[in-house]
Amino acid sequence: MTELYIRRDLTDLPDARGYFGEFGGRFVPETIIPALDELEGAYADAIADPSFHDELAHLQRSYTGRPTPVSYARRLSERLGGAQIYLKREDLAHTGAHKINNALGQGLLAKRMGKRRIIAETGAGQHGVGTATAMALLGLECHVYMGTVDIKRQQPNVFRMKLLGAEVIPVTSGSRTLKDAINEAMRDWVTNVETTFYLLGSALGPHPYPMMVRDFQSVIGVEAREQIQEMAGQLPDACIACVGGGSNAIGMFHAFRDDEGTELIGVEAGGHGIESREHAARFADLDISRPGILHGTRSYVMQDDDGQIMETHSISAGLDYPSVGPEHAHLRQMERAFYTMATDEEALEAFQVLSKTEGIIPALESSHALAEAIKRAPTMPRDSVLLVNLSGRGDKDLDTVIGVLGS
Numbered sequence: 001m002t003e004l005y006i007r008r009d010l011t012d013l014p015d016a017r018g019y020f021g022e023f024g025g026r027f028v029p030e031t032i033i034p035a036l037d038e039l040e041g042a043y044a045d046a047i048a049d050p051s052f053h054d055e056l057a058h059l060q061r062s063y064t065g066r067p068t069p070v071s072y073a074r075r076l077s078e079r080l081g082g083a084q085i086y087l088k089r090e091d092l093a094h095t096g097a098h099k100i101n102n103a104l105g106q107g108l109l110a111k112r113m114g115k116r117r118i119i120a121e122t123g124a125g126q127h128g129v130g131t132a133t134a135m136a137l138l139g140l141e142c143h144v145y146m147g148t149v150d151i152k153r154q155q156p157n158v159f160r161m162k163l164l165g166a167e168v169i170p171v172t173s174g175s176r177t178l179k180d181a182i183n184e185a186m187r188d189w190v191t192n193v194e195t196t197f198y199l200l201g202s203a204l205g206p207h208p209y210p211m212m213v214r215d216f217q218s219v220i221g222v223e224a225r226e227q228i229q230e231m232a233g234q235l236p237d238a239c240i241a242c243v244g245g246g247s248n249a250i251g252m253f254h255a256f257r258d259d260e261g262t263e264l265i266g267v268e269a270g271g272h273g274i275e276s277r278e279h280a281a282r283f284a285d286l287d288i289s290r291p292g293i294l295h296g297t298r299s300y301v302m303q304d305d306d307g308q309i310m311e312t313h314s315i316s317a318g319l320d321y322p323s324v325g326p327e328h329a330h331l332r333q334m335e336r337a338f339y340t341m342a343t344d345e346e347a348l349e350a351f352q353v354l355s356k357t358e359g360i361i362p363a364l365e366s367s368h369a370l371a372e373a374i375k376r377a378p379t380m381p382r383d384s385v386l387l388v389n390l391s392g393r394g395d396k397d398l399d400t401v402i403g404v405l406g407s
C-alpha cells in the first residue's frame with residue numbers, strides 16, 4: 001500500500017541542486033536558504049519513513065476518498081466517433097479538486113517538523129481553501145495571504161477559508177493580486193521561519209517544492225495507470241492534463257514517463273487567443289515567453305522586453321499564472337511531453353459538452369484538457385484510448401459561466 005501514495009522511482013530528477021535539466025533551482029534571498037535546506041532534509045527523512053507513508057495513505061483513503069475512480073465517457077466518445085475517452089476523477093476528491101493531495105502531504109510534513117503555524121498564498125482562493133481544509137483536519141494554525149483585488153473577486157472562497165478557521169491576510173502592495181501575496185508570504189516565512197511552514201500550492205517555487213508537490217500529486221497517475229489498464233485493457237495512447245503551475249499534470253504524467261507508447265500532453269490557457277496577447281500560454285507564445293526567474297525558480301516566464309512580468313488572462317483562475325513548473329519546461333525540452341493550448345471559448349464549449357453528455361460539470365481548468373481531447377479524439381482510431389485528468393469540479397465556476405453565457 002505504502003508506495004501507492006508517493007512514487008519516486010521513475011526518475012532521478014531533480015539533481016542535488018534542484019535542477020530539472022536547465023530549469024528549477026533556488027533563486028531566493030540568502031536568508032531563505034537555511035529554511036529550504038531544513039525542509040529538504042525533513043522531506044527526505046519523511047519519505048524514508050514508512051510511518052509517514054502510512055499516515056498519508058490513511059488520510060487519503062478515509063478523508064480525501066482515494067482512490068478516485070476512472071470513468072469511461074461513453075456518450076462523449078460515441079459522439080466524437082474516434083478514440084475512447086476516460087476521465088480520472090479528481091473532481092470527486094474531497095473539496096472537489098486535486099489540491100487536497102498536496103495540502104495533506106505538506107501538512108503532515110509540517111506537523112512532523114514541529115511547525116504548527118502554516119502560511120500560504122492564494123489568488124483565486126482554491127489553494128487557500130485546500131490548505132485551510134487540511135489544516136482544520138490536522139489542527140494546525142493557518143494564515144493565507146491574498147491580494148485585496150482577489151479578495152473582492154473571490155468572496156465565496158474567502159468566506160470558506162474563514163469558516164474553516166483560517167485567517168485571511170489582505171495584501172495591499174503592488175497590483176494587490178497573487179504575485180504580491182507570494183511576496184508577502186515569503187517575507188513572513190523569512191521572519192518566522194522557526195515556527196512557520198510555507199505551504200506552496202503548485203509544482204513551482206524554489207527546490208525542493210517542485211519535487212515535493214509532484215511527489216504528493218503522483219498518486220493521481222499511479223492510480224490511473226492501474227485503473228485504465230483494468231478498464232481499457234491497455235495503457236492510454238495519450239494522457240491529457242491542463243497546466244497552470246503544473247501540479248495536476250505532473251502528478252498524472254509521472255507514472256507514465258517510461259511508457260513510450262503514451263504521449264503526454266499538457267494544455268495551457270489560450271485565453272482570447274495567442275494574437276490577443278491575453279492568455280497564459282507560456283509554451284505557445286515564445287515572442288513574450290522565455291526562460292527567466294519567477295518566485296524562486298527558473299522556467300518559462302511571460303515577460304516584456306525589459307523583463308517585466310506580463311499580465312496574463314484566462315477564464316479559469318487556476319491557469320492564470322505567468323510562469324510554469326520547471327519540470328514541465330524540462331519535459332518539453334526533452335520532447336517527452338508536448339504542450340498545446342485551448343482558448344476560453346474552447347474551454348467553455350468543452351465545459352458544456354461534458355455536462356450534457358456525461359452528467360459531469362468540470363472545472364474550467366479541466367475543461368481546457370477536455371477541449372484538447374475533443375479536438376484529438378475524432379482523428380484517432382476507435383480502438384485508441386485517451387486519458388484525461390479531470391482536475392476538479394465546476395461548481396466553483398458557475399458564476400463565471402453564467403456571466404459569459406447568460407442565464
Ligand SMILES: *Cc1c(COP(=O)(O)O)cnc(C)c1O
Pocket residue numbers: 097098099126127201202203242243244245246247248249318319363365366391392393
Ligand atoms: C488550481 C487548479 C488547477 C491548476 O493548478 P495546477 O497546479 O496546474 O494543477 C487546475 N485545475 C483545478 C481544478 C485547480 O483548482
